[in-house]
Amino acid sequence: AVQLVESGGGSVQAGGSLSLSCAASEYTVGSTWMAWFRQAPGKEREGIAGISRGGNTIIYADSVKGRFTISQDRSKNTLILQMNSLKPEDSAMYYCAGKRFGIAMTPGNELKAPSYDYWGQGTQVTVSS
Numbered sequence: 001a002v003q004l005v006e007s008g009g010g011s012v013q014a015g016g017s018l019s020l021s022c023a024a025s026e027y028t029v030g031s032t033w034m035a036w037f038r039q040a041p042g043k044e045r046e047g048i049a050g051i052s053r054g055g056n057t058i059i060y061a062d063s064v065k066g067r068f069t070i071s072q073d074r075s076k077n078t079l080i081l082q083m084n085s086l087k088p089e090d091s092a093m094y095y096c097a098g099k100r101f102g103i104a105m106t107p108g109n110e111l112k113a114p115s116y117d118y119w120g121q122g123t124q125v126t127v128s129s
Helices: none
Strands: 003-007 010-013 018-025 034-039 046-051 058-060 068-073 078-083 092-098 123-128
Touching: 003 092, 018 034, 018 092, 018 123, 034 068, 034 078, 046 068, 058 068, 078 092
Parallel strands: 010 123
Antiparallel strands: 003 018, 018 078, 034 046, 034 092, 046 058, 068 078, 092 123
16 A cells, blocks of 8 residues: 655754655655645645656745755655745644546646645644744
């Protein structure tokens, strides 16, 4: 069965950095769309970064553009989210997600949760002011 396992979360002060990893098993990173989402208490799950098959197309939410970088480490079969200049409002549970292979992504839906079929359990990020 497909498994996505996030790691790298933690507590950091505002302005700091964290790097999240999503290790995949029974699933090939780079074979189809993957994305990072986050959800803070009482808020809807928000898509923040998506990367296409092969990494040719990358999309960011405005809330993280210029601060976060999504990438694929195919040698480790891992999806990465490098987060810089963190703000308290970045505090949330962070999830990686993967789309089922062979299913085309509808343009405009790259950061929408229903576009993805596989989810990790999440890793908590807390940013203090």
